[in-house]
Amino acid sequence: MSELRWHPLLEQWVILGTHRQDRPQMPRDWCPFCPGSGHVPGHYDVHLYPNDFPAFSAQDPSAPGACDVVLYSSEHKTLPSQLPVSQWVKIVDLWTRRYMELCSDPRIKYVSIFENTGEAVGVTMPHPHGQIYGFPFVPPRVQREREAAEAFRARTGGCLYCKVLGDEEIDGRRVIASNAGFIAFAPAFARFPYEVHVSARRQLGSLPEMTDPEREWLAEMILTIRKKYDALFSSPMPLMMVLQPGEHFYIEFLSLQRSEEKLKYLATVETSLGTFLNDVAPEDAAAALRDIP
Secondary structure (H helix, E strand, O other), X not given: OOEEEEEOOOOEEEEEOHHHXXXXXXXXXXXXXXXXXOOOOOOOOOEEEEOOOOOOOOOOOOOOOEEEEEEOOOOOOOOHHXXXXXXXXXXXXXXXXXXXXXXXXXXXXXXXXXXXEOHHHOOOOOOOEXXXXXXXXXXXXXXXXXHHHHHHHHHHOOOHHHHHHHHHHHHOOOEEEEOOOEEEEOOOOOOOOOOEEEEEOOOOOOHHHOXXXXXXXXXXXXXXXXXXXXXXXXXXXXXXXXXXXXXXOEEEEEEOEOOOOOEOOOOHHHHOOOOOOOOOOHHHHHHHHHOOO
């Protein structure tokens, strides 16, 4: 069971989940996501797995919600960048189905689809997977972004995300890749080294609003960026991938490697003061990623 505690100085919720302290550590322990573990089907393609150590649970009166694990493949050692586009389409379809299910629960106020990759991010399971959280509240970062978008619309009558995307297309220096449905770019305001945003070309709010071609184009773009990341330093890039539904759907890729031998650590200025120091200019990051075939 988790407990929500209010932080009066920041006016946001903190989740106390002491039961998560005992979750398994790989590769020292066994992997519950592999066929034969008794926790997943003997054969599967993509699979939705209920988190064994959830931060939120439908049965938890203090922190009602959901925590799911999305298994990208049954192959333990396969990297997300090694999955074919057809597999990423299946992942996007699973995301979409579960997103709709969780949004229908009135106790859930926000649904986050995300992935943590690499030991530098704190990943305990190397098996290719992501997660879906159904929050019983709107996370503060999401709320702040909503407020910024609403303020921009009140001032201009337009979409803030469309303005950012349009400015990046006009400038061109930070655009990395594009297809019929999505554009990938290193935003001028990037907080992380080699940060990438994948933005929908048309203004849509979330996965269920996408057409079948758009879901395939999204899968193609995710795979394109993942391949570029893993080729950049010739090793799997430690990163966080976060889907951002709202006024204008986009995906954030937040990378934690700033050079071949150096990581980006979130220390006092970032973690305590909320101000990010980026060691890599977005223009340089975009050029390096764009040049990778």
